Amino acid sequence: MHAYAVQDSTGLLKLDAMENPHRLPPALQAELGARLGALALNRYPGERVNDLRRALAAYAQMPEGFDLMLGNGSDELISLLAMACDVPGASILAPVPGFVMYAMSAQLQGLRFHGVPLTADFELDEAAMLAAIEAHRPAITYLAYPNNPTANLWDDAAIERIVTAVGRQGGLVVMDEAYQPFSSQSYIGRIARHGHVLLMRTLSKFGLAGVRIGYLMGPAALVAELDKVRPPYNISVLNAETALFALEHAEVFAAQARDLRAQRAVILDALAALPGVRAWRSDANMVLVRVPDAAKAFEGMKARKVLVKNVSKMHPLLANCLRLTVGTADENAQMLAALQASL
Template sequence: MRIQDLVRSEVQTLEPYRAEEDRCKVKLDANENSFPFPLELRKKMVALIENLSFNRYPDPSAGELRAVLAGQLSRQGAPVEPEMILVGNGSDELIQILLMVFGGAPGRVLMPTPTFAMYKVLAQILGQKPVEIPLEGDFDLDLERMLDKIYSDRPSLTFLSYPNNPTGNSFSREKILKILEASPGIVVVDEAYFDFSKKTFLPLLPRYENLVILRTLSKIGAAGLRVGILISNREVVRQLHKVRLPFNLNLFSQAAAKLILENREAIDGQVAQLLREREKLYQVLRELPYVEPFPSEANFILVRTKIDAVFLHEELIKRDILVRNLSRPGPLFNCLRMGVGTPEENEMLCNALKDIRCP
């Protein structure tokens, strides 16, 4: 017997998702919030732990967390009720649930490229057929080709990262609206970087029954909690609950996420500082002769290098700085993604880039 012969054909061709594992002092590869968790929140978190019953299963519906989320989301342009919210073990789980419920056998899943890798990976794992449409030269959606595929392939789901990871830009709102109107299936607008762009389709939920919005706490300082948030109409969420695993969000993550949301001031202060640092970093990168930074509405900046990206990536690691090497044939050739860090981390990055001697 060969174990490989027992593996589904869709899985045999896949490679495991690999995060960068280099232990560098400055870690700017994963689009996290580099600032330490605020001290006042840390103290409240310690007190919170003392009152949690770890011997009991968590609330299966995360009712208290969803109630807090509903109250805050309702202030962003449209009324949101707790029954319109599903929380998960990171957005990855919510993407997986969406594909399990709405993905056909085999269904077509439409997405631009380049974009967040897990849309394609999870579609393949679940036996769906990813349909990828290259972005235009300015990294906006190729609307004509997207609509052609919608009419010909009738995708069961369409994924749009807004702002897009790894390019950092927000797609044209008008193009997304046309995709929403033309799509026979679910359209997922992934607003993981909403806190940095302040752009959202949330007010349009009452108008489009096929609209699903994703949010997360991972980009604003709680990546370790793995809290993903899905917002849609009641019927979509009701169907998703059918395949959601019981107790999918653990006790501590539920309580900690609720605490963070109820004490947003400290986190919002860090987000504001990251926005200022993003602009400063972008301006410094523009002045370097061998890199071309792209404007960003997220917490990272995509950079195209005029030298070998592998060489530059390795030189930064030698200087204890880790960024994400995205270089591959196509629009991301010789591209690196650099997270926006603390002022000290950004200064180290800029000094290192100025110090590196091109081959």
């Protein structure tokens, strides 16, 4: 194994980690600073964390009879899910390529991980998924909606058949909606149909990557069991208050998401005009692109002070692929110019 790698971005235009490029307006920065400065930092987190749970439930339109569990980012929730389901013979299953923490959480907890390759166009291989579920009876099956790093949504009918198959085997399905602010669809309206489906989101893509707030929604009795492995006070008072403040100003972040969706369309149009380049449709704040030589293009862009993610070695299906984060209009112009010059 190797540790989760974070690229050094010093002096570079940072478009490698799907962060929201927009800062809070100065007036809101000052207002938030005053609120954080008044917090009782000498006390453990208390009822304010429950205020955040209620605010997120309302924001996400969580169904009645469901509950919500907070994590220090989705990463902690993924680790806690592996811990909660760590019984003899248990395993975790997910399509690949996908978010690397699904497999890492399994490895670190001593669980088997079964990765089921997507098709060449990054669609679900439904037959292979159903066969793997039948053969391995996974405790957890992850379905990212949309997926990372491919940025696409999968066929809804195929997802429902997979969800049903997992339920027959007694497992859990986790719908990972990390990129929900940029997606054309959500699973929230269908989650109540199933007693074994959890929906996971994060405020990182909402615009608070530095705040580290993830949340998991599911049937109340199921969330109560998962909550038993959550460390006490895992959400700091600073993070909780910042998240509450952001939700009070959700319209600001919604406007930022609209801008990034518009910029994503600009990037896709520009990429379509570049010879030898293929980009896939995106429902996230990133675009997966295949170039003739990913290593050469990546280094060329870095030499031009633009940092993106070279994902070409993550999985054979990603050969010669780069992942581009959607930035501001100016950042995207710089990125596209650097890419064109580096091909």
